[in-house]
Amino acid sequence: MESSDLYPITRLAAAREAAAVAGLDALLLTPGPDLRYVTGYEALPLERLTCLVLPVKGEAFLTVPRLELPAAEHSPASRLGVEFVPWEETDDPYAAVAARLGGVARVGLADRMWALQSLRFRDALPGTEQVLAGTVLRDLRMRKSPAEVAALREAGAAIDAVHAQVPGFLRAGRTEREVGRDIAEAIIEAGHSIVDFVIVASGPNGASPHHELSGRVIQPGEPVVVDIGGQMPSGYCSDSTRVYCIGEPPAAFAKYYDVLQRAQEAACDAVRPGVSCESVDAAARDVIAAEGYGEYFIHRTGHGIGLETHEEPYIVAGNAEPLAPGHAFSIEPGIYLPGAHGARIEDILICTEESGERVNHRPRELVVG
Ligand code: ZN
Ligand code: ZN
Ligand code: ZN
Secondary structure, three states, X not given: OOHHHHOOOOHHHHHHHHHHHOXXXXXXXXXOHHHHHHHOOOOOOOOOOOEEXXXXXXXXXXXXXXXXXXXXXXXXXXXXXXXXXXXXXXXXHHHHHHHHHOOOOEEEEOOOOOHHHHHHHHHHOOOOEEEEOHHHHHHHHHOOOHHHHHHHHHHHHHHXXXXXXXXXXXXXXXXXXXXXXXXXXXXXXXXOOEEEEEEEEEHHHHHOOOOOOOOOEOOOOOEEEEEEEEEOOOOOEOOEEEEEEOOOOOHHHHHHHHHHHHHHHHHHHHOOOOOEHHHHHHHHHHHHHHOOOHHHOOOOOEEEOOOOOOEXXXXXXXXXXXXXXXXXXXXXXXXXXXXXXXXXXXXXXXXXXXXXXXXXXXXXXXXXX
């Protein structure tokens, strides 16, 4: 996929416009998903300042350490027609940005800017109010373009290919860490550029939603929660969970797994434009609560996904935001019985004009191997 489709040069103007509407004077975007979204530039986050300065009035420029200049010039940011302003090791790039920007009342800082940098900007721009750039960029970033949807489908297919191999990695007698190592390798082989996380949670560890890997030896008859994801070269992320069992699962587990599968299905079925995030959460939660497992579903139903694994919109009680075509998010209810076992089923969905399109297609039944 061409970067011009995924990262169109019109983003610069769209971000400027959104900043103007929000009453900001400029956006200051350091390396991370906000900068990549606006420019396509996957810059290294370093203590040395790289920053796209996008004033509402006036010309945008990219402040960049001299040694990063060749990388910036070879990045998609070079298509934007913004001036690259290199700084030398002994310069103060914060003072230089402030001088060039002039007096500004309010600036939006990239959500993932380091405190190391935001506090330097506060000193260099005394009296300037700092807000999160995310408040301005969220609407743009939430609504995925057709090229972004294609990138998420590609990421979904890649992680599905990894799940297809998991039964071959999982055997009683192996440790979670050994299995996790094989999965991490497969994530890269399937086309990801980065392994974001590998959760292999066996037996009682399955009751901890974000358990990662341990030296625990997997036992026969144990359910194993496998939640994995990575970032593709496009920048877009994958994230999918399936539950496997080495031999027949405990009866108590089989009973609630069935409930969980119905809950996940109900939430996926609830997705369509105009429906609120919280009602999608409720669609899953109601099924689980009706069967008496409500207190064991201890997290929100899902999170948005794109250039970040967790981004807006969050599928959670209290979020009245209506879904719109192009929104991309996970549906991942879980049931966790402390000390015993747990389960979660997770797919990424795109809200289309009429419903939800899953990008993950592996079977959702318990995989008994
Ligand atoms: Zn999670
Ligand atoms: Zn996940
Ligand atoms: Zn997730």
